[in-house]
Amino acid sequence: xxxxxxxxxxxxxxxxxxxxxxxxxxxxxxxxxxxxxxxxxxxxxxxxxxxxxxxxxxxxxxxxxxxxxxxxxxxxxxxxxxxxxxxxxxxxxxxxxxxxxxxxxxxxxxxxxxxxxx
Amino acid sequence: xxxxxxxxxxxxxxxxxxxxxxxxxxxxxxxxxxxxxxxxxxxxxxxxxxxxxxxxxxxxxxxxxxxxxxxxxxxxxxxxxxxxxxxxxxxxxxxxxxxxxxxxxxxxxxxxxxxxxxxxxxxxxxxxxxxxxxxxxxxxxxxxxxxxxxxxxxxxxxxxxxxxxxxxxxxxxxxxxxxxxxxxxxxxxxxxxxxxxxxxxxxxxxxxxxxxxxxxxxxxxxxxxxxxxxxxxxxxxxxxxxxxxxxxxxxxxxxxxxxxxxxxxxxxxxxxxxxxxxxxxxxxxxxxxxxxxxxxxxxxxxxxxxxxxxxxxxxxxxxxxxxxxxxxxxxxxxxxxxxxxxxxxxxxxxxxxxxxxxxxxx
Numbered sequence: 001x002x003x004x005x006x007x008x009x010x011x012x013x014x015x016x017x018x019x020x021x022x023x024x025x026x027x028x029x030x031x032x033x034x035x036x037x038x039x040x041x042x043x044x045x046x047x048x049x050x051x052x053x054x055x056x057x058x059x060x061x062x063x064x065x066x067x068x069x070x071x072x073x074x075x076x077x078x079x080x081x082x083x084x085x086x087x088x089x090x091x092x093x094x095x096x097x098x099x100x101x102x103x104x105x106x107x108x109x110x111x112x113x114x115x116x117x118x
Numbered sequence: 119x120x121x122x123x124x125x126x127x128x129x130x131x132x133x134x135x136x137x138x139x140x141x142x143x144x145x146x147x148x149x150x151x152x153x154x155x156x157x158x159x160x161x162x163x164x165x166x167x168x169x170x171x172x173x174x175x176x177x178x179x180x181x182x183x184x185x186x187x188x189x190x191x192x193x194x195x196x197x198x199x200x201x202x203x204x205x206x207x208x209x210x211x212x213x214x215x216x217x218x219x220x221x222x223x224x225x226x227x228x229x230x231x232x233x234x235x236x237x238x239x240x241x242x243x244x245x246x247x248x249x250x251x252x253x254x255x256x257x258x259x260x261x262x263x264x265x266x267x268x269x270x271x272x273x274x275x276x277x278x279x280x281x282x283x284x285x286x287x288x289x290x291x292x293x294x295x296x297x298x299x300x301x302x303x304x305x306x307x308x309x310x311x312x313x314x315x316x317x318x319x320x321x322x323x324x325x326x327x328x329x330x331x332x333x334x335x336x337x338x339x340x341x342x343x344x345x346x347x348x349x350x351x352x353x354x355x356x357x358x359x360x361x362x363x364x365x366x367x368x369x370x371x372x373x374x375x376x377x378x379x380x381x382x383x384x385x386x387x388x389x390x391x392x393x394x395x396x397x398x399x400x401x402x403x404x405x406x407x408x409x410x411x412x413x414x415x416x417x418x419x420x421x422x423x424x425x426x427x428x429x430x431x432x433x434x435x436x437x438x439x440x441x442x443x444x445x446x447x448x449x450x451x452x453x454x455x456x457x458x459x460x461x462x463x464x465x466x467x468x469x470x471x472x473x474x475x476x477x478x479x480x
Binding site: 045058059060061062063064065066067068069082083084085094095096097 | 389394
């Protein structure tokens with residue numbers, strides 16, 4: 001059963017907002033390519049509200065010491081407390097350890113409405 | 119000390135033995151003008167530490183002074199009698215006595231480079247070539263990386279030179295300054311050895327008392343491990359490994375946890391580090407045991423459990439220094455044979471490529 005959480009135009013690419021889905025506080029993110037992603041609004045580390053963090057990019061892994069290649073602008077959800085990075089386009093997996101991820105929800109856009117599903 | 123049946127089983131690779139040179143012994147290995155600066159002008163190594171080592175006989179075991187009065191560690195036959203034969207060493211790794219300590223000289227790099235070469239030649243001729251059990255460390259003048267690389271190329275292929283000792287000073291080894299040295303180390307299958315030295319690296323400079331400095335040696339080791347891992351040295355030089363000598367190992371579980379936690383938070387600052395720091399440590403760094411704190415067997419084993427490995431610690435005596443650890447007395451009693459074998463020989467043998475041949479021989 002889906003729930004409408006916002007209008008398609010409420011978020012621009014690279015923006016996010018706090019919302020609710022059933023009993024859950026969620027963070028709805030709009031990636032750089034315009035797609036929507038929703039996650040439980042709680043960092044897996046110490047429970048910080050992710051919606052208060054930043055949707056930004058991150059330096060990519062590199063073989064060169066001293067090289068910063070900033071990528072995925074608008075696709076990395078950075079926790080407001082300890083700054084842990086979650087890739088919203090990779091199921092919310094943590095960049096430092098891809099075995100760990102934030103809980104994600106399915107999102108569809110229908111008739112300009114953004115709908116979150118389990 | 120007579121050997122017992124039990125002692126013969128040790129197959130010990132001792133990862134920290136301090137041989138000592140007297141300056142006049144270096145003269146045949148020095149060219150002019152460097153020779154005359156010692157002979158005629160009385161050059162001596164600059165010193166920084168304000169303390170003495172307040173044990174019975176200073177830095178050395180009181181019973182390790184050579185019977186004819188020469189300093190401890192300066193005579194091979196006496197070292198053989200008191201240590202290598204008495205304990206039954208398979209291998210002893212020489213780490214120098216830091217006097218001279220070319221890399222610690224804050225000027226006159228040409229003299230430092232000449233001293234490093236002389237020391238290496240003296241070490242090879244008087245120790246490595248005279249006792250098949252002894253392996254050595256390459257001394258360099260790291261203040262001048264080009265000369266350091268030349269020295270590594272000169273003696274690094276010696277089959278019994280197994281590591282390079284780098285300076286403990288104000289430039290940490292993760293700095294790209296050291297990359298040419300690491301490149302040469304990889305080329306000659308030499309590992310990097312860190313043996314603490316003066317001056318120390320920690321906030322506050324010299325403490326007032328020796329006991330403070332000696333307690334906090336692991337701080338310098340933690341600084342270097344952290345620096346090497348986060349500066350991506352082991353990612354850039356995948357064959358390079360580092361032996362942390364005389365800092366002990368009981369700080370390692372804390373450091374692994376701390377570095378992993380920091381990595382999860384701050385990975386983006388060091389994107390060239392692509393694995394958990396603790397994984398890098400387990401793959402590239404080994405720690406010598408001495409000076410062992412007194413621990414129960416349970417406490418000892420817990421440390422290994424928290425490190426996630428019993429393959430990154432190697433036994434060391436630190437002979438002839440006053441805080442020597444006896445292979446027969448320093449470990450908690452009742453350890454199983456598998457762990458003792460790893461600590462006494464297997465881990466060091468697996469760490470140093472130039473000791474790998476011992477596997478087939480044993």
